[in-house]
Amino acid sequence: MDTKDLQIFYEVVQSKSTSKTAEKLGYVQSAISKRVTKLEEEIGLTLFTRSNKGMVLTQNGADFLKYAQQILTTVSDMEQHFHQKIATLRIGATPTISSNYLKKAYVNPHVTVYTFLISELFVRLKEGHVAIILTNRAYPSPEFHCLKQIREKIVWCYAAKRETLNMPTKIVVSRDPNCPYRLATLSTLTKKQEQSISLIEVDTLDVLLSLVSAGDALAVLPEKTVTSNKQLQADRTRSIGAVDLFVYKLKTNQTPIDLSFLS
Structure with missing residues (x-):
């Protein structure tokens, strides 16, 4: 069982939509649907009821969610612990921006790219989930520092x-x-x-x-x-x-950041 499938399952639960999950994670909708179906086939259970109102958890799905959350939390804690040891740079961007500008970052072993909706980027940065974000929205705030501006x-x-x-x-x-x-x-x-x-x-x-x-x-x-x-x-x-793109970090983050991964 792939932990990425568990992450996809969790996001579908939150949004009740494969299309919204695809947009958030940077996939096409058909890929999300196939990953959910694959997960159901692996465990031999139906996790969702599919209807015009969206994806609704079955009872088996609700039971499975508890275990999925435990696994994802453990994996996240483990990644954070070891990423800190090897000084991994965590970047947040929308699917479009990551596809256009972060191709080098995806293959860099010391960089991890996360895709989020535009509305989530500054929240994730503020919470410390990522060290920098790439966005096409200017956000003048004393909390954030613009490292780079791209036309x-x-x-x-x-x-x-x-x-x-x-x-x-x-x-x-x-x-x-x-x-x-x-x-x-x-x-x-x-x-x-x-x-x-x-x-x-x-x-x-x-x-x-x-x-x-x-x-x-x-x-x-x-x-x-x-x-x-x-x-x-x-x-x-x-x-x-x-249009302008901006690279932001928290002002409190004094760690030097190498932006050579931008393509």
Whole structure:
């Protein structure tokens, strides 16, 4: 039994959703569903009742949760103890940012990367779960110190199978009102006075990418995200600018931090 499967099981319990768990942990939804099914097959029990209302624990699932929590707590304590001994750097980032900028960190034996929702990043940093975070939200606070600021190029993107970028009537954006890619999209549409375009709002990156790759809508995304996805292509003829990324640590953390892992 893989402890990663136990972590996935625990997160599904908390969110009651495989899609929300996928977004938090940096997986696609189908992978989360397969890992849960695999776990159920391994122990020979049904852990969840699946319905339109989400994933609800069965009685067997509730009993299994108690043991899973004990194992995860023990593993976390053990990792923290030995990571401290080898001075492992713990980094927090969203799935998109970690995919675009932390590829070197993932293969560095002295770095551990954790993916969280944007709303969780500063909480995890403040609680000491991670030493630094990468985020696309500025957070001026006396508690935090910005180690580095990065300009991230963003582009209009559309399905690779489309021959030209004829502006469709639909554009997909994050439902998060503070998402910088959403704000850049709305700003551009306002400047161009586009009145006939309707917005599709979605909660997860998976859904956004599926709509764009299917040719149903356009979106504004980081150039790194677009160029690494064979189902997407960037519009090089329309300039939209850049957004800022920030690397934060607690001001009380005086340990020198090497940022050479940023790619």
